[in-house]
Amino acid sequence: MFYVESKRNRYMRKLLLTILCIANLLLAFKTNAQIRLPSIISDNMVLQQNSEATLWGWSGASERFVIMSSWKEEVDTVQASNIGKWKAKIKTPSAGGPYTITLKSMNRFRPTPSIVLENIMIGEVWLLSGQSNMAMSNNNQIKEILPNSANNKMRFFHVDERASEHPQDYAIGEWVACNEQTLKSFSAAGYFFGKKIQEDLGDIPIGLIQSTWSGTPIELWEPESVINSDPIMKKAASEIVVKTHRPHQPGYLYNAMIYPISNYSIKGALWYQGESNTPRAYAYENMLNGMIGAWREAFQNDFPFYYVQIAPWKYETSLYEGALLQEAQSKSLSFPKTGMVVITDLVDDVTNLHPQNKKDVGERLAILALADTYGKDIPVYTSPRLKNMEVTKGKINLFFENAPNGFITKNGGKPTEFMIAGSDKTFLPADVKLIKDRIIVSHKNIKEPVAVRFSFRNEGMSNVLSKEGFPIVPFRTDTWDISEKMK
Secondary structure, eight states, X not given: OOOOOOHHHHHHHHHHHHHHHHHHHHHHHHHTOOOBOOTTSSTTOEEETTSEEXXXXXXXXXXXXXXXXXXXXXXXXXXXXXXXXXXXXXXXXXXXXXXXXXXXXXXXXXXXXOEEEEEEEEEEEEEEEESHHHHOOSXXXXXXXXXXXXXXXXXXXXXXOOOOSSOOSOOOOOEEEEOTTTGGGSOHHHHHHHHHHHHHTTSOOEEEEEEEOTTOOGGGGSOHHHHHTSHHHHHHHHTOOOOTTSOOSTTHHIIIIIGGGTTSOOSEEEEEOOGGGGGGXXXXXXXXXXXXXXXXXXXXXXXXXXXXXXXXXXXXXXXXXXXXXXXXXXXXXGSTTEEEEOOTTSOSOTTOSSOSOOHHHHHHHHHHHHHHTTOOOOSOOSOOEEEEEEEETTEEEEEEESOTTOEEEGGGOOOOSEEEEOTTOOEEEOEEEEEXXXXXXXXXXXXXXXXXXXXXXXXXXXXXXXXXXXXXXXXXSOOOOOOTTOO
């Protein structure tokens, strides 16, 4: 007896076979999905030494592969999640290179192409961020050294300017070696920081990741949830002036330029920003502390965070908005594992928002890191900071931290920027005496002084330094309301 297949059955059988073929093709495509990496995981990168550096990316769902690092015999096995995301911790040795990393499929039946990352260095990695003064490149100090700037052990990764309402997985950029062309468009302050770190740590590889955007306020660089968690920060964020040349929404730069690289293992972060927040200085301490905490949480790393206090500048709207922002920055020194560089002595023109001397800025950041992070024996590595004051016989004695050998004046001139006041809140230029363990201030017309201000104005550029060459942190001892009447 013969079975005769009907037309309908033949059609259904062919349809079923077609569906099965498509399903198999989809499965094969899914299984063969190529391992993909973010741009920051690539040839020429620098990985943090003596750490568990993170590699991550995408592949087929549940894909299994191995990571072979040329500096060690053991391989690392990785399996992607059911949505194709993967992450691996790779132990790194002490500084050295160049090395290779190979990512190879474990699927014998449908192997994906291997990926080989070449010319990898192991060393120290730092993140640089902020606005235009950190972004500033190719100034005269850089132009002078360009012909001899080639340095294969220093690598740059410059995150492209992007903004996003939601956290992104991918940031665009490319690892490149330092040379005459690449240095022209890289952070000058960051370069001088990296150069000194490299020299003082024994010519080891240095990786610098620049994520900057000129003119941007701090609110854009931290998660919007952090801003909204604090009424003071939320109010300040609502006062941001909208400008056409940059984003203005809280969190937008964090989402697109910090979060996508937060898996990358770093040693620490440098921050140079604040000018765009002077109209809202009242919230800056909260903002900076909130941002530091959010970054450390995202990177899962309690890294050191060093920042540059804004420079003196001739603001047009208030006599004190810059001084108040400097004050807020000083207060954030109480936040754990932070440090601040003062640059009131490095300004040659208070009408230029971008001081040209970025070499000393970078090197002061480096000295801070060398002592505080790397444990180098540098007895004094940061600026004198007011510790307390005592009023005695019509004079005020000011005592400082970080000034064990006393003070000097720049170019031997008379000490400047000290103002003294009595209970009437009228400040007058003080007579100043510098001695080893203190600074004494007075005024012949103020018999009972109660307060001192030092360099507490927008254009305050004092000539008083510690004997080690660090300018005193601007301060005021009063908590009086700031108004135009109190000049």
